Amino acid sequence: MVRSVDPRTGEEFGPAFPDAGPDVVRETVNKAVFAARQMGWGEPGVLAAGLRAGARALEEDSERLVEIADRETALGSERLRGEVQRTTGQLRAFADLVDDGSHRRLVVSTLGPGGPAAEVRKVNVPLGVVAVFAASNFPFAFSVAGGDTAAALAAGCPVVVKAHPGHPQTSAKVGTLMATALDSVGLPQHTLQVVHGGVATARALVQQRDVAAVGFTGSTAGGRAISDLAAARPSPIPVYAEQGSLNPVVLAPSALAEWDQKVELFAASVSAGQGQFCTKPGIFLVPADKAPRFAEDLAGALGRSGPAFVLTAGIQRQFDDGVAAASKVPGVTVWRAERPDRGFGVAATVLHCATGELISSPELREELFGPAAVVVSVRDVRELSRALASLGGNLTGTVHGAEDDSWTEAAVAVLARHVGRLVYNGVPTGVAVVPAMHHGGPFPASNSARYTSVGLDAIDRFMRPVAYQDFPPGLLPAFAREVGPA
């Protein structure tokens, strides 16, 4: 059973949502299969209209949604208002893509008579029913009507979302609004469904024969569990898991001029969303002579950013345990802000260590999901490269420094091999939803470095190509009939 809890007080409120047991999960997926049959490969006009109707419905109920979500997540109305906007923006961007048709990636090869084929047309079609595991940290943009759902619907796939237990009321409300909106344009019933529950519900969903793909946003351990289940099925399915990330930031010696400005910039990035962004900068690599002061100043700025509450008791416990383990590493200095003594309050924390400690202590390379960062003293470019290489796969890597600084060049060279996005003189939080965005990265940041969960290319995850060889136009689906590039 799932119930809302106010992170600011730790008190339960609102209705109880029963866990979907195996029978409910099976029925839900069967309904989605029936919806898929009715949809065929999706009428573009209807799909686009459905996505736009969903966006309008969320907008119209935006204030009420923000109110519920703020009480469930403590993320603040301003941030949540922005997130609803991002969510409706995503839905509309995918609607435009469906209108445009370029996601079909139609390719036509004309060979003429005499060979094995005279003409081949390749075109993308939907994979089938998609299961989406909603994120803890984005109750709108990566939940029921979030990026994975928008991409899957636009691809023509019915979606079953497992709501995150951290915001069940928001999820249920968004689910109802979206389902009504999709229905209003003539899409089949059960094109979008929401189930609630915990690990057992998640397992049942991934193991349903007719689930064709999974979108997941969460921890590395959670993503791994889902991926392992999917890989062990009689018929394995792809899991697109966006997992944990440290998002290293390198400050080259040439970057330390505008000190105060940089400190404020990074403190805001570390504490954004109460430190629960997947792109939160978690490790700063700083020239050794400046690192201790940087750590102290960063801690000061974080302390001024107000009391921090994470989403759930579980996240709170993991954060506290992670900070405690990292703090115990010999040689580590710790700055801790005050911890609110109510709800799921956590203490903003900065840890400082040397490169050797970072490399030899896995505790310092664990993601701390909350307002915490590790500052590492780096003595030279050689240490910098070694430190960066020890961090493994990450969603992002950020470099501050002059173009001709040897630290800049070394950092870019190593990071490019290990991250999905490189940021120059900026912060990794604030992911622009644009065609060129890549939100993914080598394991463990994601389990499929080829794919993005943000931006329009996210749709590729839920489609597969079919090649039509020597087909008469009358037997081709409409979207394969247009003449493509030769």
Place this chain on the structure above:
Amino acid sequence: MVRSVDPRTGEEFGPAFPDAGPDVVRETVNKAVFAARQMGWGEPGVLAAGLRAGARALEEDSERLVEIADRETALGSERLRGEVQRTTGQLRAFADLVDDGSHRRLVVSTLGPGGPAAEVRKVNVPLGVVAVFAASNFPFAFSVAGGDTAAALAAGCPVVVKAHPGHPQTSAKVGTLMATALDSVGLPQHTLQVVHGGVATARALVQQRDVAAVGFTGSTAGGRAISDLAAARPSPIPVYAEQGSLNPVVLAPSALAEWDQKVELFAASVSAGQGQFCTKPGIFLVPADKAPRFAEDLAGALGRSGPAFVLTAGIQRQFDDGVAAASKVPGVTVWRAERPDRGFGVAATVLHCATGELISSPELREELFGPAAVVVSVRDVRELSRALASLGGNLTGTVHGAEDDSWTEAAVAVLARHVGRLVYNGVPTGVAVVPAMHHGGPFPASNSARYTSVGLDAIDRFMRPVAYQDFPPGLLPAFAREVGPA
């Protein structure tokens, strides 16, 4: 230890190739990692020159290669000469792609100041060291210098090939020619390496930490074993496995006019490559009143195609066992040609059954890797749809029939949901290497329906995107500097 065996006689000949043990595999991969470091992300001019030099080297030694390969595989000189041509064609097509640069899929989004980013550039980079498991049935086109290798090299990835034990001398010779060719243009030593061995070597290779992806062509069981190992690694890697396929062919009532011509066409397709094509038509769905005669005529034509020898004793055993199991299903009629009583000879076989038997007997839905096919009597469109749906994922589905035949429409509707390529009024064998080709399909035909192992898009399997956010041109790799579409 691996040694060549002549399938026509069963006799061993030529040198023994020791199995690569765990140490050799580790060293080989380490050398590949070193090559990857030297290559960086690949100088396009050098990569393209290397692929072309490889093609020239194979061409120059073509006659000698065909001679060795024919003795190792019994596939015949004519077919093997054509296969060398296809292989050099593939290498040159990928060289052209590297020159062209479109495989980088550069996307530029310009946002301007004020947002989280002013400009984002996304571009594909190589994944790292690729392991290729060579196919049994294509000693050139899907082996050491085959499609997977060409795609991986073009992507900028060093390659370690595990040669197929069925043609070790051909593999070794091609490996030496290719390595010399790559070396001659200035690519690092060990950009392409070949190891020999069996299951233990395969396991060791997949489990090497620094192997970033696997290309596999072979059986469903083999692909599954490799995929399971890859998924269980501490850091899982993608396996692109092209596995078994039944490749159903539907003959609608309207398709039966040019009877003799069709029978000859299909017999040639079934027996091509001694029945060892992954696209071999294995199941024919034929109107019930014509099916018995079709089976008989097909068997007659197959019988006239000369003695058949499969590649290895293992393939021979599996073929014989599979045919025996299918023959035992009650109600099945069997036509068998004479079996050569030497080497790895097999009897071309046609089995005939009703739709009910096909659906209820898994033995009739197992791939028979050799010159055999199952002809199914289908009474009506309803039975046709049920029969096709029972076959699961396939590489191809073929339909012969008039456009307005209700069988045609029904067959296309069901097949499109289950196959990677649909062929109209043709044969599935003879895969055109063109941009629009898709050679893959839903499980178990492949383990990643999104990808193709034939055609230029095969390169996508060995690259991943990196997004550069607000990078000055001087810090971008050259291939990310060109202005892309906004």
